[in-house]
Amino acid sequence: MSLAPRIVLVHRTTEYEELVARHGTHGQAAFFLSSRGRDITEVAERHRRARAALADVVAAVPLTWRQARVERADLDRFLFAPEDVVVVVGQDGLVANVAKYLSGQPVVGIDADPGRNPGVLVRHRPADAKALLGSAFTGAAEELTMVEAVADDTQRLVALNEIYLGAAGHQTARYRLGLDEYGGAVEPQASSGVLVGTGTGAGGWLRSVWQERGGGPVLPAPTDRRLLWFVREAWPSPATGTSLVAGELSAAGRLCLTVESDRLIAFGDGMESDALELTWGQSVRVGVAEVRLRLVG
Incomplete structure (x- = not known):
């Protein structure tokens, strides 16, 4: 029964x-x-x-x-x-x-x-x-794309709008940023964090950063299997660069961040109380999540 x-x-x-x-x-x-x-x-x-x-x-x-x-x-x-x-x-x-x-x-x-x-x-x-x-x-249900962050210790975070990676108080975060885990450019950076968002998030925080940058890549639709990412306030110095500050991720693409601070966090959709804790040397990969939100009507 x-x-x-x-x-x-x-x-x-x-x-x-x-x-x-x-x-x-x-x-x-x-x-x-x-x-x-x-x-x-x-x-x-x-x-x-x-x-x-x-x-x-x-x-x-x-x-x-x-x-x-x-x-x-x-x-x-x-x-x-x-x-x-x-x-x-x-x-x-x-x-x-x-x-x-x-x-x-x-x-x-x-x-x-x-x-x-x-x-x-x-x-x-x-x-x-x-x-x-x-x-x-x-x-019928509309399947909205979500974003996920997976740490090297198997911690996992999924969000509908965006994921933020950086310091808990949004102070300067230090890390190494790469477009994928194998090969590709890797750059040490100091910034106020990295934002990776979906088409649903393109109506909020992601859009505000996108507008500040004068546009750039076309904002995705909520069902598009692609993401946009932005580095917030990257700081140039002899030890840190600013060449990797924005881009687009396809469904198979991943943004890899390796922590070079005592403690960074990753949280989704503004819920800082439910965040991943990341310490020095840990890495986290961010990309399109396999799971989608099935929204009726």
């Missing part, structure tokens, strides 16, 4: 909930915000909309299906099953946060606050949930 489908609802604590948890009561949170020129009414209203959207999605799940809920802060401790359908209720960034923990499960993005979010990854409204859940197992 096969198990009923399981829907995993992913959400995050609202700003209102965080404020009340920190200050104890609604009134104290309101006083805190008013002392800084803000009104709690708007914050509370966004909380209400977020919780109403989550309730609408829960109501759309068939009674015979299994359900699980996971908050953003607990994603690294939650075990996703291969047969799960993941429903993200929130912002675009929440889809990126959950993507690194999946291995091909379909994802439905529900916009908890239409008009406030770009809706690039949370493309649907709560009212659409019932129809989307019915087709999630058999319907």
Whole structure:
């Protein structure tokens, strides 16, 4: 006898909930915000909309299906099953946060606050949930390219938007950079880090660096099997160079970085709390990930 489908609802604590948890009561949170020129009414209203959207999605799940809920802060401790359908209720960034923990499960993005979010990854409204859940197992899904970093000690990190490699505080990082592990140019560098991004990330941090450089390689589309990489603020000196500061990686290409600092990190999609720790002499290779994010609709 096969198990009923399981829907995993992913959400995050609202700003209102965080404020009340920190200050104890609604009134104290309101006083805190008013002392800084803000009104709690708007914050509370966004909380209400977020919780109403989550309730609408829960109501759309068939009674015979299994359900699980996971908050953003607990994603690294939650075990996703291969047969799960993941429903993200929130912002675009929440889809990126959950993507690194999946291995091909379909994802439905529900916009908890239409008009406030770009809706690039949370493309649907709560009212659409019932129809989307019915087709999630058999319907077409867009397969978005992801980026991965694999260290020589087998540590592995996957991200939907981009991976940053550098010092934890974004100070000067020292390392050797090469276009691939075997042959090719290798250059010692000192910089504020290296950014490697996907077509999905081309709408955020990667695009801002790309624009600062005056364009360059054409930005990839979210489904393109290629990446762009940029070295941030490379510093020229007698011991460090600036000739390898930007480029493109094909599906088979890899960027290799060998650490020449006491400690560097690699983190994805802005989640510094879940980073790879890299010490002197370690190397890490970054490229297109085998796994992709399957986004429904």
